[in-house]
Each structure stands twice: as structure tokens, then as C-alpha cells.
Amino acid sequence: MDHAVPQKKEVLNVKGLSAGYGPMRVIHDLDLIVYSGERVGLVGLNGHGKSSLFLGIAGLTGWQRGSIKLNGVEVGRTRSQGPGRYTHQVVRQGLALIPQGDEIFTGLTVEEHLDSGAFTPRAWRERAERKEHVLKIFPPLRKLMKTAVGRLSGGERRMVSIGRGLMAEASLFLVDEPSLGLAPKIGKGVLDALMSVELGQSAMIIAEQNVALLEGRVDRVIGMHVGKLKGEASASLTFQTRREH
Amino acid sequence: MNWSFVIANAITLACIYGTLAIGISITWSSLGLINMAYGFIFALSGYGAWLAAQYISANGFVVMGAGILTGAIGGMLVCALAFIPIHDKPNFTVRGMIATLAVSLVGNQALLWYFGPRAKSLPPLFGSSQTSIFGVVMTADKIGAVVSSVVLLSAVLLWMRSSRRGLEIRAMMMNPHAAAIVGIGVRRTGFYVMALTGGLAGLASVLLSQTYYVGPFSGITPMVKGLSVALCGGLGSVFGAVIAAALLGINEAMTSVVFGGQYVLITQFALIILILLIRPRGIAGILDKAREA
Numbered sequence: 001m002d003h004a005v006p007q008k009k010e011v012l013n014v015k016g017l018s019a020g021y022g023p024m025r026v027i028h029d030l031d032l033i034v035y036s037g038e039r040v041g042l043v044g045l046n047g048h049g050k051s052s053l054f055l056g057i058a059g060l061t062g063w064q065r066g067s068i069k070l071n072g073v074e075v076g077r078t079r080s081q082g083p084g085r086y087t088h089q090v091v092r093q094g095l096a097l098i099p100q101g102d103e104i105f106t107g108l109t110v111e112e113h114l115d116s117g118a119f120t121p122r123a124w125r126e127r128a129e130r131k132e133h134v135l136k137i138f139p140p141l142r143k144l145m146k147t148a149v150g151r152l153s154g155g156e157r158r159m160v161s162i163g164r165g166l167m168a169e170a171s172l173f174l175v176d177e178p179s180l181g182l183a184p185k186i187g188k189g190v191l192d193a194l195m196s197v198e199l200g201q202s203a204m205i206i207a208e209q210n211v212a213l214l215e216g217r218v219d220r221v222i223g224m225h226v227g228k229l230k231g232e233a234s235a236s237l238t239f240q241t242r243r244e245h
Numbered sequence: 246m247n248w249s250f251v252i253a254n255a256i257t258l259a260c261i262y263g264t265l266a267i268g269i270s271i272t273w274s275s276l277g278l279i280n281m282a283y284g285f286i287f288a289l290s291g292y293g294a295w296l297a298a299q300y301i302s303a304n305g306f307v308v309m310g311a312g313i314l315t316g317a318i319g320g321m322l323v324c325a326l327a328f329i330p331i332h333d334k335p336n337f338t339v340r341g342m343i344a345t346l347a348v349s350l351v352g353n354q355a356l357l358w359y360f361g362p363r364a365k366s367l368p369p370l371f372g373s374s375q376t377s378i379f380g381v382v383m384t385a386d387k388i389g390a391v392v393s394s395v396v397l398l399s400a401v402l403l404w405m406r407s408s409r410r411g412l413e414i415r416a417m418m419m420n421p422h423a424a425a426i427v428g429i430g431v432r433r434t435g436f437y438v439m440a441l442t443g444g445l446a447g448l449a450s451v452l453l454s455q456t457y458y459v460g461p462f463s464g465i466t467p468m469v470k471g472l473s474v475a476l477c478g479g480l481g482s483v484f485g486a487v488i489a490a491a492l493l494g495i496n497e498a499m500t501s502v503v504f505g506g507q508y509v510l511i512t513q514f515a516l517i518i519l520i521l522l523i524r525p526r527g528i529a530g531i532l533d534k535a536r537e538a
Binding site: 088105119164 | 333334335409412413415416418419420421422423424425426427428429430431432
């Protein structure tokens with residue numbers, strides 16, 4: 001490479017992804033490319049496949065087919081059952097999924113919880129520094145480290161859930177509805193924290209209902225409608241329908 | 246009535262049943278599998294210990310180690326046969342029960358075919374001395390049973406608290422879906438869990454064989470008791486299982502003294518039904534501090 005500026009590379013390249021649950025098809029032949037250093041907003045109505053897209057990338061939908069390349073490595077497959085059977089392989093390739101509704105381990109302490117997010121051997125070795133890093137982003141967690149997560153408030157749980165995702169040695173962060181179910185002020189704080197995460201060579205997709213919260217703070221916004229990506233706009237939210245290329 | 250005898254028996258039984266129940270409880274809550282082959286693993290490890298005593302050495306540590314090792318291997322065998330092929334198919338709970346039951350039936354018959362119906366007895370592992378603790382006369386095998394099960398269970402629980410694999414198992418016990426999300430592989434953890442719980446069954450088998458015999462079907466009753474202790478304590482709770490084991494151990498020892506041994510199962514199930522009528526989620530329902538997700 002002849003220039004010092006890091007090359008913009010494809011972190012995620014999804015081609016022809018279809019996914020669903022049983023007889024129901026939720027994602028319809030979806031294509032999506034996300035580049036390194038990008039923060040992408042994914043907006044759309046409830047039940048139009050935002051979460052399913054994330055779960056599909058992680059291999060957690062009921063069935064799926066189509067190509068998913070994570071850092072150039074193929075992690076997509078055609079399967080008719082077995083949700084989660086291959087998820088650990090996808091995670092090892094550098095995916096951190098921060099699921100909707102937290103999906104926390106109620107009995108673990110905050111500290112154990114963060115540890116559980118450090119899945120790859122390297123992340124596990126560096127977990128002390130990584131925890132420090134997460135605590136810098138979410139200072140309120142510092143004094144809760146020994147508390148069982150089941151006893152935390154909704155906002156604190158969300159912080160733990162996001163922190164667990166940030167512990168991973170990931171190049172793609174999928175954040176599903178970070179402000180869901182939180183008081184507006186707290187939701188905004190959580191989103192501010194997400195925006196403050198330095199991405200470096202990694203990328204982040206944030207699914208969000210509240211478009212105003214994303215305005216001007218993500219690199220582009222993609223709309224999702226009935227299982228397909230519908231429009232793309234820069235962060236200024238001047239929506240234009242993208243022509244097929 | 247000889248109270249010290251009752252107390253000594255109650256403690257010993259509580260330790261052995263607790264070991265079994267914790268194994269069943271961990272399997273259920275982390276893998277969602279009711280392991281009906283637990284009795285088979287129990288009997289198999291009894292034979293493993295017996296073979297070691299016959300052909301290697303009758304040293305207590307060797308026999309116990311062989312029992313635990315056979316149990317762990319048996320657990321992994323059950324995992325490979327009855328968990329790996331079906332764990333992500335629909336209706337896994339029922340299928341898993343049927344599959345492990347099938348493994349249990351086939352395995353028990355295989356043991357019967359290979360070793361014959363005659364019961365084997367293990368050599369005494371802990372000698373035959375007697376000591377008196379606070380006026381309670383404890384024979385060496387009872388002390389050995391209590392000490393070894395407490396030591397091994399504490400080691401297992403400590404390992405689950407402090408190690409990375411233990412963290413993975415506990416994470417899976419609390420939320421399997423989230424465990425998949427953070428990258429914990431269900432199949433690999435399945436092998437860990439089954440080897441661990443199989444080892445616990447092996448320990449219980451060796452300890453119980455100090456009083457009873459090793460036979461092809463010797464695992465059935467302990468499994469039923471272990472399962473009911475686990476249910477009574479609240480499936481998935483280790484601490485609940487310990488309390489339930491203590492209660493049922495006292496009950497069993499008391500019943501055999503007051504009414505006679507043949508009434509043990511009757512009073513035991515009456516007690517379990519009573520507890521589950523009052524606390525449908527088992528004893529652990531009281532202990533559960535963290536609210537549900």
C-alpha cells in the first residue's frame with residue numbers, strides 16, 4: 001500500500017440473504033455492504049425485519065440462505081434449522097450482536113457479564129483492559145461490578161448489554177434498538193455513549209425507531225421495509241430512493 | 246430410637262443424593278435436557294470402579310477415580326448419542342427425554358448382557374474404623390462419603406464460579422439464547438456439562454456402592470431419587486438442590502427407622518408433592534433474588 005491512510009474495506013458484504021422462521025419469510029433477497037469505520041443507521045417500522053436481519057447475520061433465525069461475508073470470510077450458509085448452531089463461528093470472525101431487549105444472564109454479576117462477552121482468546125486475555133474501556137464509556141457500571149444483573153434498572157441493563165458487546169474483539173457491531181423501552185433521557189445517554197465508541201477499522205449498524213436520535217450522527221441511514229432495504233440517505237436525512245445499480 | 250444413627254445416615258444420604266441432584270439440575274438448566282440415562286451412567290461407573298478394583302488396584306483413590314472417570318466418559322457418550330444429533334431440532338425437550346431413555350434402556354441391557362445379573366460389590370474404600378463426632382457414631386465409609394462428596398462438589402462449584410468454562414456453563418444455564426449470541430458453542434459446552442455431571446454420577450455411584458451393590462439396574466432408584474430431589478429443590482438451582490437433598494436425606498433416614506425401609510419412597514414422594522404444592526417452583530423459588538428477565 002502506498003498511502004498511509006487506512007484503506008476503506010468491506011467489513012460486511014451481504015448478498016441475496018433470505019431468512020425467516022418456519023414457513024414465514026422475513027428477509028427477502030437482501031444485499032448490504034458496510035465499510036470499515038462506518039456508522040450506519042437502520043430505520044424502519046416494527047416487524048419489518050431489522051432484528052431478523054441482525055439475527056440472520058448471526059445465524060440465529062429459524063432458517064436462512066445467501067452469502068454473508070464478514071471481513072471477506074464467508075459466514076453465510078443455507079440451512080433449514082439449527083438456529084445458533086454456527087453462531088460461535090460467526091462471533092469468532094468478528095461479530096458482536098447487541099440484541100434487542102438485552103438478553104442478559106440474570107444471575108451473573110456485571111463483571112462476569114462483561115467477561116462473558118470477551119469470547120475470542122485474545123479478547124479474553126485482554127479482558128481487564130477491555131473492561132476498563134467499557135467502564136470509561138459507561139461510568140455508572142463501575143460501582144455495580146459485583147451486583148447481579150437481574151437487580152439492575154432497565155437503563156443499567158442496557159449498558160451492561162452494550163458493554164458485553166463492546167468487550168468482544170469485533171469488527172462489526174450490530175446494535176438492535178438501543179433506546180427501546182428506556183426513558184427518553186436515558187435512551188439518549190445510551191445512544192451518546194454508542195456514538196462515542198471509536199470504531200477504527202470496525203463498523204457499527206444501529207437499528208433504531210427514533211430517527212431523530214440518529215440525525216446527523218451516523219454516516220448513512222438505510223430504510224427497511226417488508227424485509228428489504230428501501231432507501232439510503234446520508235445522515236442529513238434527505239431521503240432519496242436509491243436506483244438499482 | 247438411635248438418634249445418632251439416624252443423623253449419620255441422613256447426612257450421608259443427603260450428600261449422595263445432593264451430588265446426583267446437582268448433576269441433574271445442571272444438565273437440565275444448561276442443556277434443557279432431562280437426562281434419563283443418568284441411571285445408566287451411574288451403573289456404568291459402578292462397573293468401571295469394580296473393574297478397576299479387580300484388575301488395577303483396590304486402593305480407594307484408584308477405585309473412586311475410575312468411577313468418576315467412567316462416569317465422565319459415560320456422560321460424553323450420552324451427549325454424543327442423545328444430545329448432539331437432536332439438540333436443535335424442534336421439540337427437543339421431549340425428544341431428548343426419549344433419546345436418553347433409549348440410551349438408558351440399551352445401556353442397561355448391555356451391562357446385563359456383558360456383566361451378568363449377579364451384583365458386584367466394591368471393596369471398602371475408606372477402611373472400617375469408627376469415630377464419634379459430637380456423640381454421633383460415624384463409620385469410616387460414612388465419613389468418607391460425606392467428605393469426598395463435599396470436597397468434590399465444592400471443587401466443582403468453585404470451578405464453575407471461577408473458570409472460563411464455568412462461566413460459559415452458568416451463562417448457558419441462565420439464558421441459552423444470549424449465550425449463543427456471545428459465541429458460546431452449545432455443542433462444546435454440552436460435552437463439558439455432560440462430562441462434569443457424569444463424573445458427579447460416578448462419584449455418587451462409588452459412594453452408594455459402599456452400602457449397596459453394583460448391578461446393571463442399580464442406577465434406576467438413585468436416578469429417580471436424584472431427579473425428585475432436583476425437582477424439589479427447583480430445577481436449575483444448585484443451592485436449592487442442596488437444601489432439598491438435606492430434607493429428603495433426613496426423611497429417608499427417619500422413615501427407615503420409624504416405619505421401615507420399604508416405606509421410604511412413599512414418604513419421600515409425599516414430602517415432594519407437599520413441597521411442590523406449596524412452592525411449585527421448588528425450594529429455590531424462595532431463594533431467587535434476581536427478578537426474571
